[in-house]
Amino acid sequence: MSTANEYIESVLDGLRVRNPGELEFHEAVTGVLDSLAPVLEQHPVYRDAAILERVVEPERVVHFRVPWVDDEGKHHVNRGFRVQFNSALGPYKGGLRFHPTVSASIIKFLGFEQIFKNALTGQQIGGGKGGSDFDPHGKSDNEIMRFCQSFMTGLYPFIGSKRDIPAGDIGVGGREIGYMFGQYKRLVGSFESGVLTGKGLGWGGSLIRTEATGYGLVAFTREMLQTRGEDFEGQTVSVSGSGNVAIYSIEKLLSLGAKPVSFSDSSGWVYDSEGVDLDLLKEIKEVRRGRVSDYVKERPSAELHTDSSIWNVPVDVALPCATQHELNGEHARTLIKNGVKAVAEGANMPTDAEGVEVFEASDVLYGPGKAANAGGVAVSALEMQQNSARQSWSREDVADRLDKIMEDIHTQCVEASQKYVGRPDDYVTGSNAAGFVRVAEAMISQGAV
Numbered sequence: 001m002s003t004a005n006e007y008i009e010s011v012l013d014g015l016r017v018r019n020p021g022e023l024e025f026h027e028a029v030t031g032v033l034d035s036l037a038p039v040l041e042q043h044p045v046y047r048d049a050a051i052l053e054r055v056v057e058p059e060r061v062v063h064f065r066v067p068w069v070d071d072e073g074k075h076h077v078n079r080g081f082r083v084q085f086n087s088a089l090g091p092y093k094g095g096l097r098f099h100p101t102v103s104a105s106i107i108k109f110l111g112f113e114q115i116f117k118n119a120l121t122g123q124q125i126g127g128g129k130g131g132s133d134f135d136p137h138g139k140s141d142n143e144i145m146r147f148c149q150s151f152m153t154g155l156y157p158f159i160g161s162k163r164d165i166p167a168g169d170i171g172v173g174g175r176e177i178g179y180m181f182g183q184y185k186r187l188v189g190s191f192e193s194g195v196l197t198g199k200g201l202g203w204g205g206s207l208i209r210t211e212a213t214g215y216g217l218v219a220f221t222r223e224m225l226q227t228r229g230e231d232f233e234g235q236t237v238s239v240s241g242s243g244n245v246a247i248y249s250i251e252k253l254l255s256l257g258a259k260p261v262s263f264s265d266s267s268g269w270v271y272d273s274e275g276v277d278l279d280l281l282k283e284i285k286e287v288r289r290g291r292v293s294d295y296v297k298e299r300p301s302a303e304l305h306t307d308s309s310i311w312n313v314p315v316d317v318a319l320p321c322a323t324q325h326e327l328n329g330e331h332a333r334t335l336i337k338n339g340v341k342a343v344a345e346g347a348n349m350p351t352d353a354e355g356v357e358v359f360e361a362s363d364v365l366y367g368p369g370k371a372a373n374a375g376g377v378a379v380s381a382l383e384m385q386q387n388s389a390r391q392s393w394s395r396e397d398v399a400d401r402l403d404k405i406m407e408d409i410h411t412q413c414v415e416a417s418q419k420y421v422g423r424p425d426d427y428v429t430g431s432n433a434a435g436f437v438r439v440a441e442a443m444i445s446q447g448a449v
């Protein structure tokens with residue numbers, strides 16, 4: 001019989017042949033499978049039951065046309081996707097991304113990661129992801145509404161509160177969820193609150209859902225720092241991105257006495273030597289829907305950079321919260337040279353494969369996205385619970401539950417790291433192994449489906 005590593009390599013070879021050119025998907029699967037050799041050695045039954053071969057194959061992939069008409073009467077056609085990856089632990093759950101880079105490969109990488117992220121939350125949710133190559137930038141509110149309605153018209157036959165529950169991701173926030181929910185309700189003729197999460201607070205949404213990914217990320221990083229006897233008080237932190245993950249990470253960092261000094265969007269990145277003015281950032285991004293370049297016009301201590309890298313700023317902690325592949329091997333080496341102590345991912349796969357290797361070979365505490373950013377989907381699961389019970393929990397209640405879930409995810413990572421690699425701080429192996437074992441056990445119980 002081949003070794004566990006040879007077996008993993010053969011599964012990866014098969015994956016590359018069956019999904020040609022889907023580089024992001026290959027990278028995400030390789031990242032998970034490469035850390036599973038010790039797990040397969042300790043659980044030979046997973047290999048006998050072809051768990052790896054099954055888990056890399058989505059249960060269903062839906063690909064649909066999304067036609068829409070702009071304000072000038074011009075017709076456009078975008079692509080819609082939904083990958084229903086794994087339902088061993090519950091109905092498919094995961095966000096929708098509207099961004100021009102969206103492709104089958106991007107949605108499959110996100111859906112694959114989502115399986116294990118969702119498993120780590122301890123909630124009863126399977127993994128899925130979807131979206132469109134539609135670019136929301138510069139579109140009017142009416143164009144966004146028409147696009148969302150057309151997208152939902154293509155998607156609605158495949159989702160439902162017991163089947164598949166989409167939510168937001170890049171380019172999809174409260175406004176888009178509202179338009180999609182309205183169209184779903186109209187198409188099926190009933191108010192099914194549990195079909196989407198990230199809903200408005202007045203009609204089935206949960207308190208803290210908007211803040212959850214950022215708050216959860218900072219809670220997870222706090223737990224990592226605590227293992228080395230440190231906390232956030234007085235630490236300088238670089239944050240990238242300026243969506244809800246970045247904004248609410250900054251909010252939580254400020255409340256813990258840290259000094260966040262950066263954020264970014266496609267117009268550039270901002271360094272604020274005085275620490276981020278959160279009210280101004282929120283006003284620009286959430287109210288005006290503006291660009292980060294507007295921030296420096298109103299804040300003398302801030303400078304806008306359109307060249308060099310946000311990761312060149314010397315900091316104690318770095319939180320990449322923008323998008324995939326924003327931090328490469330060279331950035332990782334620069335952060336380490338400048339003395340970074342912890343890096344935790346608010347975005348999905350922000351660190352490329354070389355960057356992950358660099359962090360793994362160093363002493364830096366490195367928290368991968370599937371563990372560190374699981375707070376968003378965890379509160380989505382809490383939103384589903386509230387919808388089922390027709391209840392709305394208080395802010396404190398949801399915040400406490402989120403905090404406990406993040407602590408628990410951290411503990412699972414540490415325990416699995418200890419069990420499979422003999423040390424507590426390999427969060428890559430820890431998160432992959434802990435998430436995978438929960439899914440694999442459920443798949444074995446449910447037979448060859």
Ligand code: GLU
Nearest residue numbers: 094095167168169377380
């Ligand atoms: N898009 C988020 C993620 O990457 C949240 C998904 C959800 O709430 O279903 O986990």
